[in-house]
Amino acid sequence: MRNSLVKLLLVITLFLAACQVQSSIPSLLSPQAHVEVIGEPLPHDPQAFTQGLLVHDSYFYESTGLVGQSTFRKVEMESGQVLAQTQLKPEFFGEGLALLDGHFYQLTWRNRIGLIYDAETLEEIGSFPVDGEGWGLTTDGQSLIRSDGSATLTWHEPLSFAPIKSLQVNLEGQPVTQLNELEYIEGLLYANVFLTDTILRIDPASGQVLTVIDASTLRQESTKTEINNVLNGIAWDPETKSLYLTGKNWPELYKVKIVDGPLPTATTRP
Numbered sequence: 631m632r633n634s635l636v637k638l639l640l641v642i643t644l645f646l647a648a649c650q651v652q653s654s655i656p657s658l659l660s661p662q663a664h665v666e667v668i669g670e671p672l673p674h675d676p677q678a679f680t681q682g683l684l685v686h687d688s689y690f691y692e693s694t695g696l697v698g699q700s701t702f703r704k705v706e707m708e709s710g711q712v713l714a715q716t717q718l719k720p721e722f723f724g725e726g727l728a729l730l731d732g733h734f735y736q737l738t739w740r741n742r743i744g745l746i747y748d749a750e751t752l753e754e755i756g757s758f759p760v761d762g763e764g765w766g767l768t769t770d771g772q773s774l775i776r777s778d779g780s781a782t783l784t785w786h787e788p789l790s791f792a793p794i795k796s797l798q799v800n801l802e803g804q805p806v807t808q809l810n811e812l813e814y815i816e817g818l819l820y821a822n823v824f825l826t827d828t829i830l831r832i833d834p835a836s837g838q839v840l841t842v843i844d845a846s847t848l849r850q851e852s853t854k855t856e857i858n859n860v861l862n863g864i865a866w867d868p869e870t871k872s873l874y875l876t877g878k879n880w881p882e883l884y885k886v887k888i889v890d891g892p893l894p895t896a897t898t899r900p
């Protein structure tokens with residue numbers, strides 16, 4: 631009887647350990663970092679199923695998803711107030727968002743089309759074909775860079791969206807799939823890994839993961855009851871050199887800094 635109890639406790643312990651590992655990217659060799667929140671959280675529309683986020687001229691621009699609910703919107707940073715919004719066609723599922731040379735580019739997930747907006751008027755002025763799925767989108771200032779749920783990132787020409795090159799993202803020699811929201815920050819790529827609290831810092835030349843960033847401190851209560859309400863918004867303000875993170879249907883958006891080293895455990899945290 632006692633042996634059975636010990637075995638049961640062991641199984642439960644191993645199960646809990648496995649759950650913890652699955653919630654982040656296991657990495658013993660790669661440099662690790664974690665995020666710390668700066669100041670008070672900013673409000674974020676809890677109805678916004680965030681799929682793309684960026685900062686331009688001190689405003690957030692956001693792409694939201696779900697069929698029948700997808701939008702492209704301009705948001706006041708401090709208040710979270712939606713200042714302008716375009717509702718996508720009901721069949722479109724909004725995804726990644728990038729700004730390049732006076733145009734916003736918004737991906738759709740499986741509609742095989744992307745939308746182009748004038749950056750001044752926010753009017754939709756065109757579209758482009760997408761070969762495959764659209765997940766995250768960002769720009770290095772010359773090309774658009776797309777994730778598609780796999781471990782591969784694809785560089786595209788602006789306007790035509792013609793593919794230029796592809797690159798596989800590897801962590802310790804293994805491809806990392808489910809790359810999602812993207813942000814290009816000072817020469818490096820940052821990517822959410824779908825359904826995890828992990829952001830990867832990636833060398834855009836080699837595809838190698840340089841740092842595994844633990845953002846689990848931001849996890850919302852809603853994530854525990856709705857598996858899809860995950861971390862999924864990375865925005866960099868180049869003017870203030872500030873980094874912002876949020877998630878799907880999260881009521882808050884955070885200004886954060888990335889701190890070297892793993893997240894301190896509860897026992898070592900001050």
Ligand SMILES: [Ca+2]
Pocket residue numbers: 682683684727767768811812813863864865
């Ligand atoms: Ca972004």
